[in-house]
Amino acid sequence: MEGRAVLSNQGMISNTELLSRYDQRVPRYTSYPTAPHFHPGVQEAAYRRWLAELDPGIPLSLYVHVPFCDSLCWFCGCHTKIVRRYAPVATYLELLLREIGLVADALTGRRWVCHLHLGGGTPTMLAAADLERLFAALRGTFDMDPDADIAVEIDPRALTHDSVAALGRVGVNRASLGLQDLDPRVQKAVNRVQSLEETQDIATALRRAGVGSLNIDLMYGLPHQTITGMRATIDAVMGLAPERVCLFGYAHVPWMKRHQRLIDEAALPGPEDRFAQYMAATERLQEAGYVWIGLDHFALPDDPLAVALRERRLHRNFQGYTTDEASARLGFGPSAIGGLPQGFVQNVTAMPAYRTAIEAGQLPVQRGLALSDDDRLQSAVIEQLMCYLEVDLEAICRRFGCSADVFDDAVAGLAEPVADGLVTIEGGMIRVSPQGRPFVRTICAQFDGYLAPGTQRHAHAV
Ligand SMILES: C[S@@+](CC[C@H](N)C(=O)[O-])C[C@H]1O[C@@H](n2cnc3c(N)ncnc32)[C@H](O)[C@@H]1O
Ligand code: SF4
16 A cells, blocks of 8 residues: 655654554444434324424425345345345335325324435335335425435446436436446455446436536455555546536445355455555545535535535435434434434334334334433534534534533543644644544544444444
């Protein structure tokens, strides 16, 4: 790997040293508190109460999970199931439609929606006619803002032109296409063979169907991946002219995702190579004119995500960085997570339990968490750091009506990253330096009131 080093207050410090100190197993902070801290004390009754209490004036954001794919990528960390027949997908749609009705009944009155995200799995496993039924149900239940952001995750290998046309008809205006890496050796090692041409074909068809914004998902840290191969992938992806790119570090968690054992661990890059891949990819994407957002998102300068960064309207949720400002987000489908002003709820993950609950007319909540004032304060600090790489503790504490002293221990815990040149502290202003940016999750962990060191089993920070 390239021998970069940063100048710390104690002299030069190598990447090896930085990684050994800061590449810790920490959460990705797509929520705070993070999902492992949700508990079964929050059940359907709490969710029903929270829904009924929602201020009718606030816009909603909806997340719909479709937990099916037609082939298994061995790296996959998502909640999904491989299906060979359409019957389970068709059956699932009926349950999903019932769940939408159940949630709507628990709300007081009709609500308006400013964001809708279909994720998975692969939502386009739904046949064109079923996709239209789903949207008809959503539009029949909620008032969709004419400018609503309507996004869908797509596996370009499994998409017909029929489905692309349906996506256009139902009003999808942003599509996120999984690509990962174009190197044939990497693709074979993860059981995801996907050509540039088929991705290009779908991207062109989506644009023609009126889907105005495209995102491409790339990954680093996969088996046999190289910097040269990643640069070639990025250069090829630039030909698709996506408005956004996500660059995810492969989270290898075979104790949670058993199929990841199919991946040859000996072919996985070590921490230093992963880091070099990440940095090389961030450089290439910036050279291509993309604005680097937070940890792992990139957007063209006039894309709403880059504008939100400049205008300090950026947020982070389970889909990553977002312009979604809704304070209430409802999740539908197994494993889906909802975030309301009162707290989080997560649906059951297993399909049989989901079906049983829906057929009994129950909201299929498995667990959740009611937010405390401390949670809200810590969440605000962590979200600022994840989005803007800086946080004004005094300003946040003023907003919450407390003294910044509450963070004295967290700030004291930053002494080492400060000495290593990763963080600066001036009064209540904490800034993550360019060298500290890849480790921002580890820096956020100082403000995480739930993290007992050594007890969590997350993927590495970089
Ligand atoms: C749920 S998939 C949705 C898209 C679609 N199913 C596909 O794969 O093309 C979203 C993205 O998550 C990323 N991803 C999946 N498993 C991951 C893992 N273990 N670590 C990091 N990123 C992962 C991939 O980049 C993938 O494109
Ligand atoms: S297509 Fe997407 S969700 Fe399905 S297995 Fe592959 S990465 Fe996972």
